[in-house]
Amino acid sequence: MAPKSIISLFSLLPITAVLALNPSCAPGGNFDFTVWSLQLPTGSDGSVDTIKSKALQGCSGYTGPTFYTDKTNGELILTAPGNPDLTGCATTSGSEHCRTELREVNKSGQNTNWPPTGTNTNTVRLKVVKADDGTHGTAIGQVFAAEASKPLAEMYYSTKGDIVVGVKQDADSDQVVIKLGNVPVGTYFTYIMSYSNNVLSISINGNKTTLSTFDWDSPNCYFKTGNYNQGKTAVTSEVHIQSINVVHS
Numbered sequence: 001m002a003p004k005s006i007i008s009l010f011s012l013l014p015i016t017a018v019l020a021l022n023p024s025c026a027p028g029g030n031f032d033f034t035v036w037s038l039q040l041p042t043g044s045d046g047s048v049d050t051i052k053s054k055a056l057q058g059c060s061g062y063t064g065p066t067f068y069t070d071k072t073n074g075e076l077i078l079t080a081p082g083n084p085d086l087t088g089c090a091t092t093s094g095s096e097h098c099r100t101e102l103r104e105v106n107k108s109g110q111n112t113n114w115p116p117t118g119t120n121t122n123t124v125r126l127k128v129v130k131a132d133d134g135t136h137g138t139a140i141g142q143v144f145a146a147e148a149s150k151p152l153a154e155m156y157y158s159t160k161g162d163i164v165v166g167v168k169q170d171a172d173s174d175q176v177v178i179k180l181g182n183v184p185v186g187t188y189f190t191y192i193m194s195y196s197n198n199v200l201s202i203s204i205n206g207n208k209t210t211l212s213t214f215d216w217d218s219p220n221c222y223f224k225t226g227n228y229n230q231g232k233t234a235v236t237s238e239v240h241i242q243s244i245n246v247v248h249s
C-alpha cells in the first residue's frame with residue numbers, strides 16, 4: 001500500500017466525516033436550531049402548531065410524532081401526512097398541503113429574512129426514505145420570498161428519486177421546473193441552496209445548477225427545509241437528515 005493512497009484517503013475525511021449524533025437526544029441535541037422554528041401538520045388550517053426555536057433547542061428539546069430522533073443513528077426524522085382531504089392534517093394559510101418543516105428565524109427566535117447580497121447558503125445532508133406522489137414529489141427545501149410570501153425556489157424529490165426545482169418567474173406566475181439530478185430513494189445526498197451575490201443556485205452532490213430569477217428584483221428571502229408533502233394520496237412522506245448548516249456572511 002503506497003503512502004500516497006493513505007494520504008489521499010485522509011484528505012477525503014474532512015469532506016465526508018459527519019459529527020457523531022447522539023441517538024438518545026431529542027433532535028435539538030444534534031442540530032443547531034438557534035436559527036430555525038418548526039411548522040407541524042397539526043393544529044388548525046391557517047394556524048398550524050409551531051414550535052419556537054428555544055423549545056427546539058438542546059438534548060431535551062421538542063420531539064413529537066412527526067419530528068424525532070432515529071434511535072439507531074441520531075439522525076433527524078421528519079414525516080408529513082399526505083392529502084389533507086384524506087388525512088385531516090392541518091395546512092398553513094395559502095397551502096393545500098401539510099408539512100413538518102423548519103423555517104428560518106433570527107437569534108431572537110423571530111421570523112427573519114435577508115437580502116440576497118453576500119453569502120446565503122443552506123447545506124443539508126439527507127436521504128428521502130419515502131417520497132409522496134405529488135406531481136414532482138416532496139418539497140425538501142425552499143428559498144422563500146418574504147414580502148411576496150411565495151417560494152422563489154422550491155425543490156422537490158420524486159418517488160423515482162428525480163430532483164427538480166420550481167422557480168417562479170414572479171410572485172404570481174407558475175413555477176418553471178428545472179431538473180437538478182437523480183438520487184435513488186433511500187440514498188444519502190447533499191444539497192446546497194444558495195442565493196448569494198444575487199445569484200440563485202442549487203448543488204446536488206456538488207453538481208451545481210445556476211438558476212434565473214427572471215422578473216424578481218432581489219427579494220429578501222428565508223430558507224425552509226424539511227418535509228412538505230405534495231401528495232395526491234394519503235401516503236406519508238419521510239425524510240432523514242444528517243446535518244443542516246446555514247451560512248450568512
Ligand SMILES: *[C@@H]1O[C@H](CO)[C@@H](O)[C@H](O)[C@H]1NC(C)=O
Binds near residue numbers: 108109110111
Ligand atoms: C429579530 O427580528 C426581529 C423582528 O424583525 C427584530 O426586532 C430583532 O431585533 C431581531 N433580532 C436579532 C438578534 O436580529
Ligand SMILES: *[C@@H]1O[C@H](CO)[C@@H](O)[C@H](O)[C@H]1NC(C)=O
Binds near residue numbers: 180182207208210
Ligand atoms: C447536473 O445538473 C444538470 C442541470 O444543471 C442536470 O441536467 C444533470 O442531469 C446533472 N448531472 C447529474 C450527474 O446529476
